[in-house]
Amino acid sequence: MRYLPHTSEDIAAMLQVVGADSLDGLFSTIPEDCCALVDMNLPEPLSEWDLNAHMGDLADVMAVSPEYKIFLGAGSYDHFIPEAVRQLLLRSEVFTAYTPYQPEISQGTLQTIYEYQTLVTRLLGMDVANASMYDGASGLAEALLMAIRITKRKKVAVSMAIHPLYRRVVSTYFSPTGFEVIELPYGKNGQTDLSGLGPLDELAAVAVQSPNFFGCIEDLQAVGNAAHTDSKTLFVSCFSEPLAYGLLKNPGSFGADIVCGEGQSLGIPRSFGGPGLGIFTTKQAYVRSMPGRLVGQTVDKDGKRGFVLTLSTREQHIRRERATSNICSNQGLCATAATMYMAFLGGTGIRELAALNRDKAEYLKGKLKQAGCAIPFDSPTFNEFVVQFPGGAETACKRLLDKKIVAGLPLGKYYTELADHALVCVTETCSKADMDALAKEVTS
Amino acid sequence: MRYLPHTSEDIAAMLQVVGADSLDGLFSTIPEDCCALVDMNLPEPLSEWDLNAHMGDLADVMAVSPEYKIFLGAGSYDHFIPEAVRQLLLRSEVFTAYTPYQPEISQGTLQTIYEYQTLVTRLLGMDVANASMYDGASGLAEALLMAIRITKRKKVAVSMAIHPLYRRVVSTYFSPTGFEVIELPYGKNGQTDLSGLGPLDELAAVAVQSPNFFGCIEDLQAVGNAAHTDSKTLFVSCFSEPLAYGLLKNPGSFGADIVCGEGQSLGIPRSFGGPGLGIFTTKQAYVRSMPGRLVGQTVDKDGKRGFVLTLSTREQHIRRERATSNICSNQGLCATAATMYMAFLGGTGIRELAALNRDKAEYLKGKLKQAGCAIPFDSPTFNEFVVQFPGGAETACKRLLDKKIVAGLPLGKYYTELADHALVCVTETCSKADMDALAKEVTS
């Protein structure tokens, strides 16, 4: 087997040094009752070529563009990724390296992550970012736990306009703890309705998402004010589409204390939902309560600039049960991809691209209105919006599928009251022609 | 444009240093009568994404396996190429480098080519190999010209069983010269018929191909003896399928003076016929008459082993009109791919793979015989052979095309006397099932 270099001579020579009579002899310390009695029932090994054929068969039955026109976002976005990102990620010095525990031979990874931390703080208007969390959902859960640690309170208020799957992960993280989640409803305009937000004095955090699950841009000013009426309560702002901040005022400028979310949009393929990128940022004041790894700048023996993992006393390998989180391996390579993507895009590019996403979404919105679809929420949106399809979302989407159009995500499963609505997404990858086709088919 | 870094500020600042008032001003030395008066009529620039779509459209209409079952060789072979070769070739330090004129920062290229030279001489049983020629055809032409230089004679004998396209390139190279090509016919058994080979005393070379165009393994012993009846005449042995020498006695062992051919088989995609790899090897005695670049081993100032381009006094940039060839850029990256491929395969692997190729070809040969096809040539073959299809090759091949089977290369175009014959190729990529299908369809 091409991955196993040992010749029989090698094995014989090494066994002799070890003093074992056979390969099985190496496992003498394993008691009978632990041993596997039968061989593993695994399929015969495939050659590289049969594997290619087999994987090709599996991949070919998946529905992807361009064959399908897919207007599906909901936390996983179709953006163009420069070929240069793909090829640079294959540089094996980075790609086959472990966590940079030995900084002298890991400066490539370390400087990249330092650049990542800097760029995302600039994107979101925050002081510090960690080296990544697993995904947007677990990131939000950890953000709320962090707020609970900081405030020593037991309750958090969470907008129902936050991605429903993120909220489910939050409740999973909360279930073994005594902590409580209070849900904030959304209003007629699709934004979070803060009116129900009573006395905050027991709230550790108020959390919203912007653009929210419905694509609506939240009034972060209002949320910030509401949250901060209690000096201790933290304002947590999350996101699933960071590209929006190429165009929109960032959460930091509204005084958010923790800003976290999913970074898949930034040059990472959707890949059936993972690996993505949990982006996690906060204010300087809270850095020591932050979960996850941090890269910091320092100097070497000769005074040369260099980078290291730092503040690791927060982390599990030092602090063990009192760590700020259990996270160890993170999404480093995805953070690297995002750094490359942001570098290729640049400040000018990200603004232009964000504008293009919104303009295209607005175009389709208009087209669908003309086609007789209702748009229930009138607050401004970025590249996603909710549509009421004539004759119900489920049926409309099913019908459009025959035309190889995935018209959006039917919302009934997540919000019963929105049973005949769908969430539609438009990115720079959707052409005017595709959108016109969708609008046409909807009515036909 | 992402390839052009100049901002307008950059341009202004640089123009000032240069003392030109505008970009057009830089071309003041170009006389009116040379200037382009109208803009180039080129299509609008495509974005990276539109380019992907456009190229996808062009590539998708090409017939390739697995959709088509292709039994076509004839100088371009379908062999499995390890993904590792593809990824290693993208290492940009090698891939974006020029010819290694500065050895201190080109040792990667230089050691690789030295390894290439060594491995191909071992494969073919020769003393020295150059760093590559354009392809098998131009390599053969240069080999014959080299023989003419060495022997100071004006005639070469060339077997008609050498790839017809190679022979056409030879006659193109010969046309502006006074040199003459004498054609040696092939015999009933598909091997070169040497009986017509009269007095050799004016022949610079006798050239055959083995396995020859018909897939037949030539009797190199006999050819060598015939050629060497005149002490001056050179025995030139060429090939289009070097993999054969994983299994067969190599030409060197029969005393060949020059062995050259096409190396595409060794880990290089067919790519519609190019880039391939012109492999060129000879005996030590003739090294100074050899065309092309050579890499040699030496030591650096500190006595460390290193590699350099050497014996360049043979080459055009030094010797100019008296050079052994005009070749400058060669097929370096293809030689690199071949080196990687040979390294992955190894001595054990290449033998096993070569045997598998022949065994599969023999299987199909048997199947086709059973199916009622005639096999005109009875001498042993490697992974190609000539078949007479019932009802004529052209029509049979046409009919099979509808079944998405490319049954082989109809030979009428190249050998009128073989009008109803086709050249069929089988490599390790053809499964038993594919071969059975072909045999079945042939008769139906």
Added chain:
Amino acid sequence: MKHTIGTTGLIFNEPLLWEKGAPGRTGFSMPKRDVDPAPLDSGLKGEGPDFPDLSELEVVRHFTHLSQWNFGVDSGLYPLGSCTMKYNPKTNERQASLPGFAGSHPLLPPELSQGALKLMFDLQHDLAEITGLPAVTLQPAAGSHGELTGMMVIAAYHRSKGRPRGKVLIPDTAHGTNPASAALCGLKSIPIQSNENGILSPDTVAGLMDEDTAGIMITNPNTLGLFEENIRKIADIVHARGGLVYGDGANMNAIMGIVNVNAAGVDVLHLNLHKTFSTPHGGGGPGSGPICVTRELEPFLPVPRIVQADGQYRLSEDHPQSVGKIHAFYGNFGILVRAYSYIRSMGNELKKVSQLAVLNANYIKERLRDVYHLAYDRPCMHECVFSDALQQENGVATLDVAKRLMEYGFHPPTVYFPLVVHGAIMIEPTETESKESIDAFIDAMRAIAREARENPETLHEAPRITKVRRLDETAAARKPCLKD
């Protein structure tokens, strides 16, 4: 040594991204605009992030230069204990980048994603075969995430029995993620000391296990590279008191096809696909940490679960006892594709993998034991653990050995872990290293042991030939500079 692998050559300095570029440049191909701009309330508009503008070539050179400052498995032997730095097959990357996988949306209707669902379903089956534990979830994004999920399953199990428990037993040799994960589940961790042989004694466990203890988290083979020989007895003790056994399977590379984890009494086990199953570490992640459980615990696994009915695969949410969702979608699918490719390529040769991994580790143990102090002198599994006890007398510490190894061209082992061994040097070669490669490493380690006696200074000064030398970590932590 004449034949040192490590040497120096020309590489390149490279500034930070924003120390390069010029406004107006771009490295991105902007799609052409086929719609009109839509008005946006100026109150919502920001200035746009302060990113540098760079050309494509500038960015390409930037990351090409940075990569050259790194050491990966493709650079050389990477014997980082507990991390299983084996070769990451190139074909796995090809498979993961197939448009059908890389381009697929997680919320497509199941009938449009049968390929991905089948792959996950079959991978679950394979992992069950390899561990002996019948039910599997692929949702956890890393080993630690798997621990968390597993402990949630255990907590949910106890709740379902109507008697939640507050504590969990964790050996002193455990990885830091174990207590941290337990803590996230509100479980107080009770440390257990391993015995003089570096493993757990049943009596110690018996002494600590009680009705308020949810169970035990046990790493097997443990972080000393030793097999926990008493695991079955320990499991019986824990089970007898109504507890469950959590297995940390990070070191599964030692025992595939050799140990049946289920038979050994483990109820929940996490695997690190980015260790045992050859997926790349990417300089920190992404990983994947599936957990395998007994039939009894299956109802508690995260949702959605993949179910198959007459050849069709779908996602089922209908598992009332489930702990819920632990990842927004289905975990790190792209990593699952790689692990699946690896398992398909190996089949039952996975047993050979473990045999050779253990052979390599024991070979190193035997060939270095005379020059480095061997923490526990017993047959080891995938790794062996030495210490700097012999070097201390020359004022040479584990860190010096590690840094000097770089100059010889090797990545250092894991150092100062596990904590039970003072100045630990934890060496895991993996099975993909050839005998020659391991012999070269041994020669280097022996040469360093000699240098420690003959001129310790070279070790204190190391590394000298790397892009940067030893870095001031204290300064970095004292006044953190975490961004520009």
Added chain:
Amino acid sequence: MKHTIGTTGLIFNEPLLWEKGAPGRTGFSMPKRDVDPAPLDSGLKGEGPDFPDLSELEVVRHFTHLSQWNFGVDSGLYPLGSCTMKYNPKTNERQASLPGFAGSHPLLPPELSQGALKLMFDLQHDLAEITGLPAVTLQPAAGSHGELTGMMVIAAYHRSKGRPRGKVLIPDTAHGTNPASAALCGLKSIPIQSNENGILSPDTVAGLMDEDTAGIMITNPNTLGLFEENIRKIADIVHARGGLVYGDGANMNAIMGIVNVNAAGVDVLHLNLHKTFSTPHGGGGPGSGPICVTRELEPFLPVPRIVQADGQYRLSEDHPQSVGKIHAFYGNFGILVRAYSYIRSMGNELKKVSQLAVLNANYIKERLRDVYHLAYDRPCMHECVFSDALQQENGVATLDVAKRLMEYGFHPPTVYFPLVVHGAIMIEPTETESKESIDAFIDAMRAIAREARENPETLHEAPRITKVRRLDETAAARKPCLKD
């Protein structure tokens, strides 16, 4: 200088392939055998080649290590005069590796290869647009191969006129391939001296041109980076005597959209797609050297030619006057795909490409003229040529400057060519280099000029920080060791 780009870091020694490995290992996945072995006459069987057996990881590390000893365009500024080392766009590699292209067989029936034929047909059109010469062949595999093809066309033209000619005029500034290619066509090359301005004078040409002279080979812009201002007059002289003008278009990067080569009087021109059109050099090749000719010469172009009829493309052999085939198939198609991708990506911005390439070269010329001797003080095109005249007095030669540049992190310029300039330093930055990158190069060149005065030793000793130092080329040539 503090901000030197070049520095040193950890890299790895790597033996020759056969100094590694062990018999029986493999790095290849052998397809499973589904047929029986067939007997083969033992007289035909060899022992099989003596190749080393290596594991996949051993081979991967081998070539990863070797790559780190190399310098490419992605490593830094590569101002190799006459070679146009511009950025090689990553997207071109994607396109060339599309299965439909990379996997296609050249002898498929045309109806199964329409995509490739259309691409070549359109590329021919584009190159005709760019040069002004209407007929194009893509068959030559490199520039030199294009020269050979072009000179064959010229020879065939003269034969067709019933008066073959024996000589060709070639300037002393010409690249060595020019006379070598002419020689292969049986043409004797007659050298022409360029004038005090570094270009050709019509009178000189008039004096040499006669009825036995097939024509002239003229590189424009020439290898001094100067535009041959008299080309039109020279062409008239040559044409008047029945000769033809061959244009070496290796330096086309300076004049795209600016000069109409046809209008300038050129009859045949070769292009280097691996220079002007961004395809990678791969450490020596493959390249591609299409030739563009006038309508009058079209009948002589190589066959097969691509013809289009009602949307269908096919290959036509029916050109009786053709010189024949120059490549077994259609040339280096994979390189054509890359060049085509580049042209499609640029469109008319190709003119901007030339403008910026010329701007960069003139900027360097102006900023270095006070410290290096400028061979010809005139506005330059894509490159500028200096010499070591000023450094000689300190015993510093061009070679020393070149080697020292490596330590500053740059690839050296082309040196000692063209021959008309003693100790030539030929600098071609290309348009893909930013102003900052060029300024850094200028700083390095100026620093070196200073070092040449202040301590020449540093230059003589350079390079010290590369994998190997200056190599003994004389020994290499005296007793050549060309293989193990």
